Amino acid sequence: MGREIKRVALDFDYPVNGMIWKGFHNPYSGLKCSACDGTGESPELKEISDSWYGFDDTSKRWCYSITQDEVQALLDERRLMDFTRVPINDEHKEIVKNKVSDGGNSWLPFDNGYVPTAEEVNKWAESGFGHDAINKWICVKARAKRLGITELECKHCNGSGVLWADEKYAKLQDEFEYIEPPAGDGYQLWSTTTEGTPMSPVFKTPEELAKWLHENNASSFGHSTASYEQWLKFIYGPGWAPSGIMSKGRISSGVEASANGESNG
Numbered sequence: 001m002g003r004e005i006k007r008v009a010l011d012f013d014y015p016v017n018g019m020i021w022k023g024f025h026n027p028y029s030g031l032k033c034s035a036c037d038g039t040g041e042s043p044e045l046k047e048i049s050d051s052w053y054g055f056d057d058t059s060k061r062w063c064y065s066i067t068q069d070e071v072q073a074l075l076d077e078r079r080l081m082d083f084t085r086v087p088i089n090d091e092h093k094e095i096v097k098n099k100v101s102d103g104g105n106s107w108l109p110f111d112n113g114y115v116p117t118a119e120e121v122n123k124w125a126e127s128g129f130g131h132d133a134i135n136k137w138i139c140v141k142a143r144a145k146r147l148g149i150t151e152l153e154c155k156h157c158n159g160s161g162v163l164w165a166d167e168k169y170a171k172l173q174d175e176f177e178y179i180e181p182p183a184g185d186g187y188q189l190w191s192t193t194t195e196g197t198p199m200s201p202v203f204k205t206p207e208e209l210a211k212w213l214h215e216n217n218a219s220s221f222g223h224s225t226a227s228y229e230q231w232l233k234f235i236y237g238p239g240w241a242p243s244g245i246m247s248k249g250r251i252s253s254g255v256e257a258s259a260n261g262e263s264n265g
């Protein structure tokens with residue numbers, strides 16, 4: 001998420017200083033459980049989970065040294081597709097070739113039955129994007145099981161990571177509905193990186209907004225800004241841009257990329 005054009009009432013007047021629109025602020029919040037640092041994990045599970053990346057102590061890091069039972073847990077959850085959903089013989093290659101020529105992607109449509117060794121998986125994890133948060137969670141659970149840890153949840157917050165004085169407030173937080181700014185004919189740039197923050201005054205036309213954004217060097221992504229034409233195209237076009245996208249080997253601002261007709265991948 002990144003930038004969005006909202007159509008709001010012309011007299012909508014809210015500070016343009018990075019403050020979240022009050023209608024998007026959930027007024028009910030619980031107390032973060034400090035026993036588990038808000039993770040909801042038992043101390044035993046948290047130790048395993050924290051050491052995955054080893055932020056505090058890299059000597060304990062194990063995301064590049066998982067064991068064979070953890071590999072199996074990942075396979076059971078249909079992960080590790082780089083090993084199991086790639087062609088490993090001529091028949092597979094033919095199937096994928098036909099799939100791609102029919103407009104499909106290059107994954108083998110079924111499991112090839114290959115069981116990678118832990119060594120292979122660890123080498124893979126170090127060389128590419130590696131394990132995502134889902135893989136981490138699967139491995140943490142598998143390791144906890146192997147170590148005989150049965151207490152997985154923090155007993156103080158029952159695994160939620162949050163403490164409530166009364167359940168009625170938890171319910172209110174859950175039921176809280178966002179209130180949009182008053183709708184109307186105006187054009188306004190919003191940041192959607194947080195819950196939602198106005199980033200410009202409200203203007204009557206896309207041209208006026210684009211002019212203001214360009215003249216004020218409004219940020220389209222981090223430190224980059226867009227030209228008048230790029231902003232205008234963005235306002236008339238998608239009106240929405242991710243924070244930054246990879247395209248042709250470089251990260252460009254979402255606004256720039258949308259205006260250039262690049263994909264919003």
Ligand SMILES: [Zn+2]
Pocket residue numbers: 033034035036037038039040041154155156157158159160161162
């Ligand atoms: Zn807790």
